[in-house]
Each structure stands twice: as C-alpha cells, then as structure tokens.
Amino acid sequence: MAVRTGAAPAAVAVTPTHHRHHRSRALPLVYLFLAGLAIFCVVPFLWILLASVDPHAGVHLQIPASVDLSSYVRFLTDPMFSRYILNSMIMAGGSTVLVILTSALAGYALSRFTFRGRRVLMFGILMTRIVPVSATIAPLYLIVQYLKLVDTYQGMIVVLAAQQLPLAIWLMKGFFDTVPGELEEAAWVDGASRLVSAFRIVLPLAAPGVGAVALFAFIESWGDFLTPLILITSSDKTPISIGLFQAFSYRNQVDWGLLTAISVVYMVPTIILYLLVRRYLIKATVVGALQGAG
Numbered sequence: 001m002a003v004r005t006g007a008a009p010a011a012v013a014v015t016p017t018h019h020r021h022h023r024s025r026a027l028p029l030v031y032l033f034l035a036g037l038a039i040f041c042v043v044p045f046l047w048i049l050l051a052s053v054d055p056h057a058g059v060h061l062q063i064p065a066s067v068d069l070s071s072y073v074r075f076l077t078d079p080m081f082s083r084y085i086l087n088s089m090i091m092a093g094g095s096t097v098l099v100i101l102t103s104a105l106a107g108y109a110l111s112r113f114t115f116r117g118r119r120v121l122m123f124g125i126l127m128t129r130i131v132p133v134s135a136t137i138a139p140l141y142l143i144v145q146y147l148k149l150v151d152t153y154q155g156m157i158v159v160l161a162a163q164q165l166p167l168a169i170w171l172m173k174g175f176f177d178t179v180p181g182e183l184e185e186a187a188w189v190d191g192a193s194r195l196v197s198a199f200r201i202v203l204p205l206a207a208p209g210v211g212a213v214a215l216f217a218f219i220e221s222w223g224d225f226l227t228p229l230i231l232i233t234s235s236d237k238t239p240i241s242i243g244l245f246q247a248f249s250y251r252n253q254v255d256w257g258l259l260t261a262i263s264v265v266y267m268v269p270t271i272i273l274y275l276l277v278r279r280y281l282i283k284a285t286v287v288g289a290l291q292g293a294g
Contacts, residue, residue, distance in 0.1 A: 048260045057256040071261035081262070083236060084243035089269070090153055091228070091239055092221040095160035099168050099217040100210060102161070107172025107209075108198055112181070122170070129166035133226060141230055151233045159231065160221040168213045175209030176202060211277035219270050240266055 043061065051057035052071055054064035075081050110122060140159065141150070149155025179202050187197040203210070225241045232238055244266060247259050274281075 048263050051256055052260040052264050054257065057260060059256065068257075071255075071257035072265070074258060075261050075265065080235070081240075081243055081247075084238055084240040085265070087153075087237055088222060088239040088241065091156045091160060092218050092269075094153065094157040095164070095221045096214055096217045098157060098161040099164050100214055103165060103168035103172045103213055104203060104206075104210070106165075106169045107174075107176050108202065110169070110173045111176035112184075122173070125166045125169055133163060137226060137230055144231055150231055151237060153237065155231055156228060156237075159227055160224060161217070163224075163227070164217040164220050168217060171213050171216070172206065172209050175206040179205045208281070211279075212281055215273055215277050215281065218273055222270060 047061045050061065050064060053067045053069060054062070055066070055068040055070065056064070057071075110118065144150050144155045144159065147155070149158070183201050183205075184194070184197045187201055188194070192200070223241060224239075225245070228239050228242055232242070240262070244259070244262050247262050248254060
C-alpha cells in the first residue's frame with residue numbers, strides 16, 4: 001500500500017487588505033468611466049448653450065468670441081414662435097391636469113376596492129402602455145376625426161392624457177396603498193363621506209405621487225412630436241415641438257443660433273416644473289423604498 005507523504009498545501013487566506021488592494025486598483029478605471037460618461041452627457045447641453053449665444057454658431061463645440069442674444073430676441077419677438085409656446089402650454093398643461101384628476105380617481109378605486117378581475121384589469125391597463133404610439137396613430141386619427149376633434153386643443157389634450165394614463169394610474173395606486181385605511185375610517189366615523197375623505201385626507205398624504213405624475217405627464221406631453229404632427233393641421237395651433245422641427249430647416253437652411261435658442265427655451269418649462277415638484281419626488285423615492293423594504 002502506497003503511503004502518501006508530505007503535508008497538504010495550505011489554503012491561501014484572503015485578507016481584507018487583499019480586497020482593499022484590488023478595489024484601490026479598480027477605482028481609477030471606475031472614475032475614468034464615470035468621467036467619460038459625464039462628458040458624453042454634458043457636452044450636448046454645453047454645445048446648445050454656447051451656440052445659442054454665438055453669432056457664428058455651427059455644428060462644432062466652440063467658445064463664442066462674444067455673447068450675442070440676437071437669436072433669443074428673434075425667437076421671443078416672433079409672433080409665430082410665441083404662439084407655438086402658448087399652444088404647447090395649453091396642450092401639455094391641460095393634459096397634465098386631466099391625467100392627475102383621472103389617475104387619482106382610478107388609482108384610489110384600484111387601491112381601496114376589491115372586485116373580481118381587478119388584477120387582470122390592472123395589467124390590462126399597463127399593457128396599453130407597451131404598445132407603441134406609432135402603431136396606433138392611424139386608428140387614433142380615425143377616432144379623433146369621427147369625434148370632430150382634429151386640429152383642436154380638446155382633441156390634443158384628450159389624446160395626450162390617454163397616452164399617459166396607464167402608468168399614471170399605476171403610480172397613483174401605489175401611493176394610495178401606502179396611506180393607512182384607518183385614517184379614512186376615522187373620518188367616516190366623524191361623518192365624512194368616502195369622496196370627502198379621499199380628497200381631504202388620502203390625496204394630501206399621496207402628494208408625492210401627484211407630484212411625480214404631474215412631472216411625468218407634463219414632460220411626456222410637452223415633448224410629444226408624433227401626435228401633434230398627425231392631429232394638428234393649422235399653424236395657429238402648432239406646438240413648439242413641431243416649431244423646433246421647422247426651425248431646423250428654416251428658410252431652407254439650418255440656422256444653428258436660432259435652433260439652439262429655441263432648444264434652450266424649450267427646456268425651461270420642464271426644468272421649472274422639476275424644481276417645483278422636486279421635494280415631492282424625494283418623498284416619492286423614500287416612500288417607494290420603504291414600501292419595497294416592507
């Protein structure tokens with residue numbers, strides 16, 4: 001019988017110092033990747049800002065020799081472009097209000113009432129969001145035409161709101177789920193109706209969800225291009241998203257100064273709205289994290 005001699009190889013101990021050494025060598029690569037990603041994201045915005053005040057703006061990023069606001073003056077003093085902004089504010093603002101009201105009512109019903117087929121209904125609502133808008137634009141146009149709402153503010157508001165409702169309903173339903181039902185029951189004992197308790201107690205407590213839905217609905221409606229391209233035919237109802245496209249080939253040539261000035265103004269309303277609802281978004285993030293942890 002063979003006799004095995006020699007000691008077994010000792011296991012290599014992995015110490016915390018060993019792990020820290022590997023992490024310290026990987027950190028420069030991580031920072032380099034993040035820096036490159038940040039530059040990739042910031043450079044387009046930097047080009048837009050610099051080109052909008054550059055009298056010799058072009059396709060290349062360059063620091064202007066002098067600050068020239070003539071592109072902004074041309075844009076803001078042109079009645080046509082001012083009308084574009086007003087049209088967008090009416091359409092995006094109206095659709096946002098409609099989304100908040102309808103998603104709050106639908107989300108409350110799905111959160112507080114239990115009925116047969118509720119789960120199927122919820123996933124059916126979400127499935128409509130999966131279908132691309134471009135795939136349904138033809139039947140959508142026929143429906144709007146049948147209702148005689150083509151080239152109207154009302155038609156655009158209803159269509160834009162319908163496109164944002166599926167996800168908005170899910171968001172509001174999730175925030176209503178975080179509000180304890182005992183608060184409503186206490187209000188009922190005091191004589192309040194279900195509708196009163198919903199609007200005076202539950203909805204204020206779900207304000208972070210309202211802020212998130214408002215920001216989401218406004219940004220999506222404000223930046224929509226395909227829907228107004230199909231449903232709007234007159235220039236006096238054209239939104240700024242179409243106006244930006246028209247400015248790209250204004251007078252058969254690309255005016256980079258005017259184009260970038262319009263782009264800067266185009267971003268301002270969404271930035272202002274974000275700053276207004278930012279604290280609600282922070283609360284929404286915290287509530288969602290706590291709900292997920294629970």
